[in-house]
Each structure stands twice: as C-alpha cells, then as structure tokens.
Amino acid sequence: MYGPYDKNGRRFSATLYTRTLPYLEKCDREWLVYSKELDKVFCFCCKVFRKGISKGKLGDEGYSDWHHVTTRVKEHETSLDHLTNRNKWFDMHKRLNLNETIDKIQYEQFKKERDYWKQVLLRIIAVVKFLAKHNLAFRGSNEKLYDKEFDPVIKEHVLRITSDELHVHYLGHTIQNELILLIAQEIKKELIKKIKEAKYYSIILDCTLDSSHQEHMTMIVRYLKLSYNFVTVEKSFLDFVNVDDTTGKRLLILHLRS
Structure with missing residues (x-):
C-alpha cells in the first residue's frame, strides 16, 4: 500500500x-x-x-x-x-x-428500463438491416402507429407511445436515417479492413445519372478473400460520389479523395 x-x-x-x-x-x-x-x-x-x-x-x-x-x-x-x-x-x-441497499428498487427499475430499450433498439436495427439487405424502402404515407404488431416487445412499445407514456420512441424517420448512416459506416470500415488484408484488389468506377439528372460515380472494389486454403474473389460496393465534372482528371481526383 x-x-x-x-x-x-x-x-x-x-x-x-x-x-x-x-x-x-x-x-x-x-x-x-x-x-x-x-x-x-x-x-x-x-x-x-x-x-x-x-x-x-x-x-x-x-x-x-x-x-x-x-x-x-x-x-x-x-x-x-x-x-x-x-x-x-x-x-x-x-x-x-447481498444486493440489499436502500436503492435496490430504483436500480431494478433502471435495469428493467435499460433492458427494455435495448430490446426495442435491437428490433429497429434488425428492421433497418433487413430492408437495406433486400433493397427495400421505408414506405408509408405517414408515421401513425397502429396496433397490428406481432412482436410482444414492439406491441408493448407502441402501446406505451399511443397512451402518451412515452414521447421519445425511436420510430421516426430521423432515428431511422441515423441508424442507416451508423450501420453503413461500420460496414464500410469492415470492408476497408478486409481490402487491406487482401493486399490485391481492383477498383471499378462507373458514372450514372439519378432521377434529378445528378451525375454519380459508383465505387466498387474487387478483392481476394482468404479463408483457410480457399481463395475467392469478392466484389463490394463502397460509395456513391457526386460528380460535377466527368473528365478523366476530375474523376481521378474524386477517386483519390474517396
């Protein structure tokens, strides 16, 4: 001591x-x-x-x-x-x-509420990942909540919202967009990590117009995936880059920045 x-x-x-x-x-x-x-x-x-x-x-x-x-x-x-x-x-x-302090009840309530929100967020993230994986959009004409829920956790969550027990529910478009961004960042980090480990890779660049006639450059990377004694060629999409000039020099600059 x-x-x-x-x-x-x-x-x-x-x-x-x-x-x-x-x-x-x-x-x-x-x-x-x-x-x-x-x-x-x-x-x-x-x-x-x-x-x-x-x-x-x-x-x-x-x-x-x-x-x-x-x-x-x-x-x-x-x-x-x-x-x-x-x-x-x-x-x-x-x-x-012995876990018999005077604030045991408050701690148990806090732990229960923490676990509840964890379960809610896990389901929201699962929905975001499912829609993104299957290239499906978040469709709907409004954000009104209905009671036709098959999952007991989400059913309880919707009930608490509709009864004004909760004012923050994480079901709006803002949190959805934030979750999409966070998941995309983590996926991109993991892909870059795999590409660096592969050592050998090639970059495919392609430009296309969207519905607003904005030129976008698609960045796709092909790389070797090493798994025990097997070697496979993987192809992964990395990013969309806005293009304001389609000359070779400008595309090269955008590529280097990305």
Whole structure:
C-alpha cells in the first residue's frame, strides 16, 4: 500500500496501517487511506459517513503531521464517532454484497428500463438491416402507429407511445436515417479492413445519372478473400460520389479523395 514517509524516507506501513491487538494479534486498518496528491492520510469511513463537523482532521481535510500521526491515528480509531461511522461502513459493505441497499428498487427499475430499450433498439436495427439487405424502402404515407404488431416487445412499445407514456420512441424517420448512416459506416470500415488484408484488389468506377439528372460515380472494389486454403474473389460496393465534372482528371481526383 502507498503511504506517507518520514524525514528519513521510511514508510509508515508497518506502524500506521497495522494495529496490534491484545495477545499480539495484528489487523489492517482498512479504513485508513493515503492521498499521494495531497500527501495526507484520511479516515475513509468518517470522510464518507460523518454527519456535521468532524472532530478531527482525519475525517475532514486530512492529516499530515507525520511526527504525531501514529498517536493521532490510535486516538481516532477508539473515538465514538469513528466507531459509529465504521459500523455504518461495514453495514453498507455487507448490504452491497447481498444486493440489499436502500436503492435496490430504483436500480431494478433502471435495469428493467435499460433492458427494455435495448430490446426495442435491437428490433429497429434488425428492421433497418433487413430492408437495406433486400433493397427495400421505408414506405408509408405517414408515421401513425397502429396496433397490428406481432412482436410482444414492439406491441408493448407502441402501446406505451399511443397512451402518451412515452414521447421519445425511436420510430421516426430521423432515428431511422441515423441508424442507416451508423450501420453503413461500420460496414464500410469492415470492408476497408478486409481490402487491406487482401493486399490485391481492383477498383471499378462507373458514372450514372439519378432521377434529378445528378451525375454519380459508383465505387466498387474487387478483392481476394482468404479463408483457410480457399481463395475467392469478392466484389463490394463502397460509395456513391457526386460528380460535377466527368473528365478523366476530375474523376481521378474524386477517386483519390474517396
């Protein structure tokens, strides 16, 4: 354990952190802690559990009189305030181990709510991935929620929304677009990682017009996929790049930027 040193550079660990009981039995002063930054010792249980003004520096601002620290520690550990606070500390430690603290109910509610939102987000992400994988659009003339849900989690989620229990539901187009962007970024990172591992790859660039007559350059990469003793050629789409000039020089610049 780290601890203060005397003027001769000797650590007080033997005398300061250990208490000798009757019959020469020794025990650790677990409540005594040392701040390396402040160069002071503190009583942990008194610092945490004390009420009102502390009667000594050990339970408040800390103690750093190294000539008298051993005597002061011995006096402190037999004081009524210290014994009371130490019992509170031991009782709290015991209840924490048994998960019987006073905020157990609040923690259980928090954990239940956290797990609930985790299940909701997992389903929303699954829907986004399914539609993207099958090249399907998020179709609908409005964002009104209906009660025709087969999944029990989503059914409960919709019920909580329609009953005004929830105002943030993660079912709108904003969160959908954000999830699509985040998933796309992670997929792109994974593809780039595989391409770097392959070492050998080729880039295919092709330009096409969209419905608004905006020129787009499609970037596709072909690379080797190494799997045990098998080698296969994979082809992956990486990105669409807006093109304002279709000359070879401009396309090369856009490629290098991408």
